Amino acid sequence: MEKNRLKDLLLNHTREEIQEEIDDIHPADLLELLEETEDEDQRRELLNDIPDDVVADIVEEMDDGDDQYEFLHMFPKNRRKEILDEMSDDELTDLVGELDEKEGREVFSELEPDDQQQVKQLLSYDPETAGGIMTTEYVYIFAKNTVADTLKYLQSVEDEEEIKSYLYVVDALDHLKGVVALRDIVRSSFDTKMMDIINDNVIAINYLEDQEEVANTFKKYGYSLMPVVDDDNKMLGIIEIDDILDVMEEETTEDMNLMAGMDSEEDVDSTLSESFKSRIPWLVVNLATAVLAAAVVNNFSGTIEKVVSLSAVMSIVTGMGGNAGTQSLTILVRGLSLGEVTKDNALRIFLKEIGVGALTGIVIGIIVGIGSMIFAHNPWFGVVAALAMLLNMIAANFAGYLVPVILKKMHVDPALASGVFVTTVTDCLGFFFFLGLATLFLPLLL
Template identity: 45%
Template structure:
């Protein structure tokens, strides 16, 4: 059953890739031939995000031609779905007045994201041309950090006083809904404009007309402050299964909301960032980065790795005389160190994910650590028996096989311990556990693996020389 699902998922993914390739080919052909009818047909039959993907490989002149055929609302839909690089390209091709017209069809949080990628001078010029009320909102949103709740929230929501009746609330919803991003949840405030509850649109529709919002609202509101980290916000939305989460100031007044589509973007961004950091790669790099950009972002971590490699090399140099007497040690010792590194990386991946999900905290991890060490012992024993048997048969030396068995078991136990401890300690000191954990773990398993294996070899050298 699982295999059938996997095949189905693969076929759907392949089908989507083929559709994207065909869309890109047809769009570029229509644009190159300036075939207005074909372009309009493709726009009408396609989703904005598919158009945005297809436009990524288009020339600037073709992008100008395509956008000239669309109205401001259509351009806004495509720009909202485009990735950052394409958004920057498109904004460079438009004059300020056209950008302002397009912005009128976009939500404030999307506008802020685009402004944040613009050069400072052009951003200031655009903000100055906006209406005074919009300037205030935009400047407030730009003032929040990019990865905070304030940085990803939208100010387009429906807020109502708790004293309104259901019939009055429905009239206001009809009036406000066309200009608001989120209408499924109504945010209820008291006389002091503090957030006191929420009412879903469904609850509003089934309630009696004479009921007040105070009568039907849910008063147990989950909210965040604008300075909250976006990863913590995503965790709350996932935990309580929310469609949107309100952002409140110190006085509990609502200043915005974060919708579930933005939360999905945060989860994808954070997962991608953690994955890249585990590999020592910057989140800014992608497959289309230039050679210089890739070198600049990768080289620092490679240099750190080089320094730690010298530690492992220094450990090996302590046993040069032992290695010179038993050459087979040189072939066997990378097995112990390599397996330790692999085991440590497995533990690291599980722990970093646990920290990200909030399952692992800074204290009370003793049982988890002992469990990890037990897993390391069993895995080390199984792999050590197999490696020891193969090495003893290849070298004709049973003692070497037994040393491999003991060294690998010990090193995989160390890998499990260090793989759990390092990310937790980094988190305790407010460092991202995904950034440098792999370097520390690889160094620990290499140094300990070499030291244990070569140390045992030196202790039992007479048996190895028989």
């Protein structure tokens, strides 16, 4: 619905008219309208006639726990409790988990006892695992029924949102036994036995699986939802694919941020102080590594003093190495997070990276060599630059491969400040190769 028509509906129509139309409006659009309304009183007026379940949907659309908390506190306590009661357990869990302790406890205390129990259970899972992103609200079906029975049962389900596009069958002890697609129910004749359309070869996700792995499983199978089970194949919940979109967004931001040496959660909306706190730690680490590179240069200050033109060319050797290392690193970090680097292909990838380093090193080395020779009017200057360039490009791709792979082996995120580490290698080695060779060839360079 167009935004002005929506505003008009909420402000100028009766409660009855609003309630008739509101179910056809997506809560994301309602949230957008509210966010664009700066006047606090008008926001209240817009919300006035919206039913509690729709307000709950709006709260669920918000990305940030603090925003949700603030929004919920626009309402008096009684209505807030009604709204919380309409929210889904996984959203309540995220909210309670994201808030600081005092606020989290406050929200928790306003939940219904059964929600409290569910939230408590869900909070016990690591938020970045399958258990942490699953929801527990869905309906089971029964294998012994007919399609007509099942349709009648589904008609009796109170909360339509619990009917998903796949329905699961469990035994008396909650063990996952089968799955049937809703579309297979609707396209079977009414007297079909459910048994005949149930697939007993269900693909399930273990509750401990890391959310990045879960996303890769969804990508592999393309299902719109998947069941979560414990080690005994007991069904614990389901994960829906729209939550996987959020996981992928989160994981990508995390990878990119970590590679650059920042907090995994910083984004354009972060405040000045959040951004400062996110960036300064790795900048300080980078400073320490930069001092290391400077120490290498300082070690050769005698050589530079004699052939000052080395100081100009040395930054080319390190800069190009840094760039090549970042290319190699980017491919590896991406491959590792998509699960594309396996035992079978790791050696091939490693050798390829070294190969690319050698090939690009030869090309760039020749260009840099010829350029330096002309610049310094000395062929040996060119030889030194070309050799150093070649060695540093190989070292760059070596580091671009090894840094993320070693981090992964150490069970650290392979993206973590890997850019900082790789450029440390290319800076230190670049200076060392170039100035070291220059010192070796010094009599020929003078």
